Amino acid sequence: MRFAWLTLLPLLTACNSTPSAVNEGAAARVADRDTTALPAPDTASAKAVSAVSDTLRVARQTHNFSQPEGPADVFQLVFRGPSILEGTGEFTITDPSGQVIFREMLTEPDLEAALVYEMKGPTATRAERETFVLRRIDRFFLPTQFHTPAVGPEATFPKGIENLDRATWNDLHQRPDAIRFDYLKGKEDRRQIAWSPLKKQTVRVQ
Template identity: 75%
Template sequence: MRLFWLALLPLLAACNSTPSAVNEGTVSGMTDRSTPDTSALPAPDTSHTKAVSAVSDTLRVARARHNFSSPKGPADAFKLVFRGPSVLEGTGEFTITDASGQVIFREMLTEPDLEASLVYEMKNPTATRAEREAFVLKRIDQFFQSSQFHTPAVDKKSAFPTNIENLDQATWTDLQQRPDAIRFDYLKGKEDHRGVTWSPLKKQVVRVM
């Protein structure tokens, strides 16, 4: 009987033992793969993130400051911003802003408005794309030359022009009495020479050419 119990002891010891180290390692490995530990991961690198610009389509900007709405100053800000997918598909916004920050004049200029006068400089029957682009950019860069500002805005002896929209006789006569009024001239299209000035009578910019 004693021999029987001695033979049975190893079997009882095996039943009461804990899982082996191999089994523990297997369970632990499965747990690690299902819930990975990310506490040691570095923070994402955003130092090279591409910036997003709201004015990425702006191709050229020309600026100038000149006395205009107030002959004795402060100066007004003249700006031409040319935007678009390409130079030959762009549109320019011409604005004049007074010293208080109010836009007193705005006009849109298409690419053909800026390119049309290229015909007078062409040496060949046709111009290349590069020549056309260069001409448009030059027109923008030279849009506000000092030679385009004139005083007086209206000559005393000039007859009232009847073909200018929104210009009335009273405004014209008032400008003729203001020798310090300033006119800005610019070319739109091939031969459309325009001149604008500030009318103290109407409190707005008027076209006089």
């Protein structure tokens, strides 16, 4: 009887250990199956983000500027921001080769300031302010704002204009085909710019 018990003991031990081994093997297979079943991240269907999603208004006009004759330059005002009354405009001039030859930032107050001359009361509504700013953008490049010559024959050298030296001004004064662009910044700051062949850059002449 003792011999029979000793003979059965290894078999009982093997039977007791088999469920654990089976469970571990099954768990390993499930883990492997779960890992391989996961699909690769789908980056191709990710939503594209637009860099110009905040663009509210664009005014664009082609006109000769850096070259009196030949291909025209591109004048552009791009107004961006969370709303019309919280935006900023980027005014650029791009020559026929694609080079930006002038850039200036215009704030919303720069574009709205002249509204005071049209107001019929002490204040303007938000809708009136927005309409005025949009109209200013749309009418920023009117044909009447381009002038030839850039410096009139009776003009005198203006003092106090940054980066304008007399040699540059004299050179433009002697060019009857030079073109000038006029625009309003703020309430009364009327600016005049022209392309200087001498300096190879856009300069303010008034």
